[in-house]
Amino acid sequence: MVALIGPSGSGKSTLLKLIAGLDVADSGEVRVLGEVVQAAGRRAARDGAARARTGMIFQKPNLVGRLDLAANVALGALQSMPSWRALTGAWPLNVRADVTAALSRVELLDKASQRASRLSGGEQQRGALARLLVQRAELVLADEPVAALDPVSARRVMDTLAMLNGRDGLTVIVSLHQIEHARRYCPRTIALSGAVIAYDGPTTGLDMARLTAIYGPEIQEAVIA
C-alpha cells in the first residue's frame, strides 16, 4: 500500500488517471502489471484487459445513484461477461455470489437493495471498493478517497483499503492530503511536487525537513509532527 502525497496541482490525480488509462499523456509509455496501457500519446489496442485488472475510486464516490448497491457492485463483472448478458443485466449465479461476498467483506450486505444515492459518502466509497473486488482488480488506484469524508467514515474506508491490501493481496496506490493517514496505513510514500518525484521511500522517513521541501514552509503550522 503506497501513499501518493503532494500539494494540490502537483500531478497526483493526473498520474493516477494515466495509470488507469482514463487520460492519455502526450508522450511516454505507461505499463501496468506488465501490460502496456498507453504509449506515445495513444491508448494501447488492448487496454481493456489492463483496465479490467486496474480499479479506481475517486474523491467523489462514483456509483450510479439510481441503481441499488448490489447492481452497482455487479457492474464490476461487466467486462468478464458475454455481451448479451452485459447489456441485459442477466447476472450469472457466480457473479451474484461474488457480489454477496464482496458486500459482506466491506460490511454493507444489509444495504444491498438500497439505492446508491441513499448511502452515506463513506458507504458509497466502500461500495465502490466492493465493485473492485467483483471486478477482480489486482491494482487499486484511489484518488483522495477520504478527502470529503468525516474522520470516522474516513477511517473505515482506509481500513477497508488496508484490508484489500493485506488480506486480498491487492496493490493499493492512494493519494492523500492527510499525512497522518499515510503514516498510519502506508509503509511507502511517494511525494510529488511540481509534477516531479520529490520523495520516494519509507513513510517513516518523512520528517519535517522533507515535508517542508515538498509543501513549502507553511506545512510546519499545518501538521503536528
Added chain:
Amino acid sequence: MVDILVWGGIALALIVGFRGAEIGRAGELISGAGNMASLAREFTRPDFADFPLYARQMWLTVQMAIWGSALAVIFAAPLGLAAARNLTPLWLQQPARRLLDILRSVPDLVTGALFVAAIGLGPLAGVLALALNTGGVLGKLFAEAVEAVDPGPVEGVRATGASPLAVALWGVIPQVAPLWISYFLYRFESNARAATVLSLIGAGGIGQPLFDAINSFAFGQASAIVLMIVVTVTAIDLASQWIRARLI
C-alpha cells in the same frame, strides 16, 4: 456589445417580419369582432349527435399517438446516445446530429404523404410520419439529457473495463431515465394533437370529422369534436403527471 447584437437582432427580425405576417391587419380583429362572436356562439352549442363516431375516431387518434411515440423511441434512444457530445467520437456524433435535424425539420405532413404513397391511405401512414418526426425531436432532447449527466458514475463504470455500449447502458441510461420518460410523455401528449392534423392527408382519426364539420359550416359538430380533443389531451396530461411523479 453582445447584448446590443442580440436585442438588435430580435428587433430587426420583428420589423422584417411585420409585413409578411400581416401584423398591420390586427385592427380588423376589432372590426370583425361581430363575425367572430356569431361564430363563437355557434361553438357554445356543441352537437353530440354523432358521439359514437367521434369517440371511435378519437380513440383511433390516441392509438396512432401511442404507436407513433413508441416507434419514435426506437429511433430516438440510439440516435440520442450517438449524438451526445460527451459520449461519442465526432465521426459518429455529427452524422447522428444531422440525421436528427432532418427528421425534425421535415414536416410530418410531408413524410405522411410519402408513406400514403407507399402503403396507401390509413392510420399506419400517419403513425410512421409521427414516429419519424417525433424521433427527431426526442433524439435531440435525449442527447441534451445525456450531455447533462454526472460524469462521475460514467467514469466509474468505464474504469471497470466495460465495453462502451455497456458503459452507456449502465452509467448513462439510469441517470437519464426519468428525464427521457418525462420528454416521452410530453411528446405523446403533443402527438395526440398532431395526429389530428394528419387526418388531412388521409391518415384517419378525429381530424377527419373535424375538417368535414368546419367545411360544411356545422360548427356545433366542430365544437363537440374540439371539446373531445381538449378533454382527451387534458386526460393524457393528468395521466402523465401521475406517472412522472411516481418515476422521478
